[in-house]
Amino acid sequence: MSRDRVLLERALERGEQDGGSVEFKERLSREVHLVDGRRESLAAQLRHRVLSGDGEATYVVGVTDDGGLAGIDPDTFSESMDVLSLLAEEADAHIDDVQTWGVHGGSESLDSEAGQATGSSGRGLVGLANIRDGAVLETDDEHVVIGTAGHVDHGKSTLVGSLVTGNADDGDGGTRAFLDVQPHEVERGLSADLSYAVYGFDDDGPVRVRNPDRKADRAKVVEEADRLVSFVDTVGHEPWLRTTIRGLVGQKLDYGLLVVAADDGPTRTTREHLGVLLATELPTIVAITKIDAVSDERVETVEREVERLLRDVGKSPLRVERHGVDAALEEIGETVVPIVETSAVTTDGLDVLDELFDRLPKTSSDEGEFRMYIDRSYAVTGVGAVASGTVMSGEVEAGDELLLGPMPDGRFQAVEVRSIEMHYHRVDRARAGRIVGIALKGVKESALERGMVLLPADADPEPVREFEAEVMVLNHPTRIGDGYEPVVHLETIGEAAAFYPEQGRLLPGDTGKTRVRFKFRPYLVEEGQKFVFREGRSKGVGTVTDVSPGR
Numbered sequence: 001m002s003r004d005r006v007l008l009e010r011a012l013e014r015g016e017q018d019g020g021s022v023e024f025k026e027r028l029s030r031e032v033h034l035v036d037g038r039r040e041s042l043a044a045q046l047r048h049r050v051l052s053g054d055g056e057a058t059y060v061v062g063v064t065d066d067g068g069l070a071g072i073d074p075d076t077f078s079e080s081m082d083v084l085s086l087l088a089e090e091a092d093a094h095i096d097d098v099q100t101w102g103v104h105g106g107s108e109s110l111d112s113e114a115g116q117a118t119g120s121s122g123r124g125l126v127g128l129a130n131i132r133d134g135a136v137l138e139t140d141d142e143h144v145v146i147g148t149a150g151h152v153d154h155g156k157s158t159l160v161g162s163l164v165t166g167n168a169d170d171g172d173g174g175t176r177a178f179l180d181v182q183p184h185e186v187e188r189g190l191s192a193d194l195s196y197a198v199y200g201f202d203d204d205g206p207v208r209v210r211n212p213d214r215k216a217d218r219a220k221v222v223e224e225a226d227r228l229v230s231f232v233d234t235v236g237h238e239p240w241l242r243t244t245i246r247g248l249v250g251q252k253l254d255y256g257l258l259v260v261a262a263d264d265g266p267t268r269t270t271r272e273h274l275g276v277l278l279a280t281e282l283p284t285i286v287a288i289t290k291i292d293a294v295s296d297e298r299v300e301t302v303e304r305e306v307e308r309l310l311r312d313v314g315k316s317p318l319r320v321e322r323h324g325v326d327a328a329l330e331e332i333g334e335t336v337v338p339i340v341e342t343s344a345v346t347t348d349g350l351d352v353l354d355e356l357f358d359r360l361p362k363t364s365s366d367e368g369e370f371r372m373y374i375d376r377s378y379a380v381t382g383v384g385a386v387a388s389g390t391v392m393s394g395e396v397e398a399g400d401e402l403l404l405g406p407m408p409d410g411r412f413q414a415v416e417v418r419s420i421e422m423h424y425h426r427v428d429r430a431r432a433g434r435i436v437g438i439a440l441k442g443v444k445e446s447a448l449e450r451g452m453v454l455l456p457a458d459a460d461p462e463p464v465r466e467f468e469a470e471v472m473v474l475n476h477p478t479r480i481g482d483g484y485e486p487v488v489h490l491e492t493i494g495e496a497a498a499f500y501p502e503q504g505r506l507l508p509g510d511t512g513k514t515r516v517r518f519k520f521r522p523y524l525v526e527e528g529q530k531f532v533f534r535e536g537r538s539k540g541v542g543t544v545t546d547v548s549p550g551r
């Protein structure tokens with residue numbers, strides 16, 4: 001059983017106690033718990049719990065007063081967290097961490113699979129919110145986010161575990177153990193935190209965590225380090241694509257880290273993951289893992305296979321062992337992909353990764369006009385329509401006038417920013433990279449759709465029904481011909497679209513031009529944007545090359 005489940009079970013056993021730091025709530029709703037009078041007394045109760053716990057309290061949500069596992073649906077849970085965050089703010093505290101577990105309908109037992117991000121259909125959630133005294137930490141200026149990918153069992157979790165802890169693995173998954181049992185963070189637009197590990201650097205080098213699973217350890221690193229590196233699992237779970245898209249497109253990643261095990265070598269999955277990382281223009285590092293498990297000749301063979309794979313997709317491999325870290329730092333980017341040989345068992349190569357992560361610059365920038373593709377929307381009593389998503393570029397402030405659209409008929413409409421919430425906190429402004437919920441004046445929630453975009457009021461957007469793209473077919477059973485109709489995932493857009501390849505067809509492994517026509521409505525799409533498409537078992541990636549074909 002995982003440490004965290006023990007935590008939950010212990011909290012349930014101990015139960016609520018007068019003068020204790022644990023509070024049970026079945027649910028918290030805006031309508032019931034935020035009304036005047038109720039709100040103040042709940043905030044006072046929360047303050048009391050925090051003080052009782054020496055600055056830390058635990059709210060168990062989705063349980064009855066006596067600790068029975070009720071389980072609530074994800075939307076209700078999400079709303080409960082929103083309410084809790086407002087109460088915490090009022091009590092001069094903040095939600096520091098949220099973990100969820102699935103509960104089998106009616107059976108009153110914890111579902112051990114809850115950590116596998118299997119979606120929660122038919123299951124209720126029980127969650128544990130850790131609340132800390134004081135306001136939330138602002139740490140993002142020197143915070144590099146790495147998206148990890150690679151074939152299952154190729155050593156992703158182990159490598160990340162060894163990096164953040166500084167401990168060697170026993171080759172038996174010892175380091176990875178605690179990372180893999182992380183319960184999934186509840187999937188919510190407002191602060192979907194996909195990060196699963198973090199470490200940092202200060203003037204003396206790496207600042208590591210003892211146990212990446214312990215909140216206190218992580219918080220200590222966040223506090224002590226001048227620079228933070230966090231890892232986001234981009235493709236670790238099935239369903240492959242959903243998580244990938246959310247992880248890669250929904251979050252502002254700075255670099256990709258693709259692992260390839262020296263024993264297995266690159267697989268079809270490796271190839272697909274590489275395609276997706278590169279399609280999103282992430283400068284990527286390849287780590288050959290498990291070099292302790294094979295001969296030098298085998299490492300050499302695999303390295304050559306990886307180099308071939310990279311050249312096949314138009315990239316230049318750069319062996320860091322041969323050319324050095326300085327060269328890698330200088331060259332990494334659109335075309336150059338550094339390759340590092342590693343072993344979590346002998347810790348070979350981990351120092352190289354440390355140095356890279358210490359010195360790599362942040363790549364996702366705040367520059368440009370404000371832009372946010374809407375990921376989710378919800379209605380909040382007394383506040384109205386809220387659109388959530390990741391700020392792609394620029395900055396947004398409460399009171400800003402914006403354009404929202406396109407509507408199904410292609411038009412944009414004027415709206416105003418009523419308020420902004422970030423990580424359970426109300427903020428005055430938010431800049432690129434932040435996942436926010438923006439409350440909007442001038443529009444009903446029912447008019448908001450995923451894939452719409454928010455822009456400055458003076459923008460002159462031209463939504464399109466059709467565009468031209470350069471695509472690469474990663475994997476398809478047969479050929480792709482006229483009228484092939486995959487779902488195109490571009491930013492938060494996820495829409496059926498018909499392909500009309502320039503040459504009449506595209507074969508697996510092919511790169512070529514195609515016209516892409518959204519089936520139902522126009523969207524705002526721009527040249528240079530990357531997308532992923534998928535239909536059944538077929539997958540591919542593409543770049544928008546022309547948004548006014550034939551015009």
Ligand code: GDP
Binds near residue numbers: 171172343344345
């Ligand atoms: P993931 O599925 O990519 O996250 O892979 P894991 O990190 O779970 O690793 C799968 C298995 O490979 C575990 O049993 C690890 O102990 C083992 N492993 C990972 N890295 C190394 C390594 O560098 N050397 C050896 N010998 N085994 C490793």
Ligand code: MG
Binds near residue numbers: 157158176180236
């Ligand atoms: Mg893993």
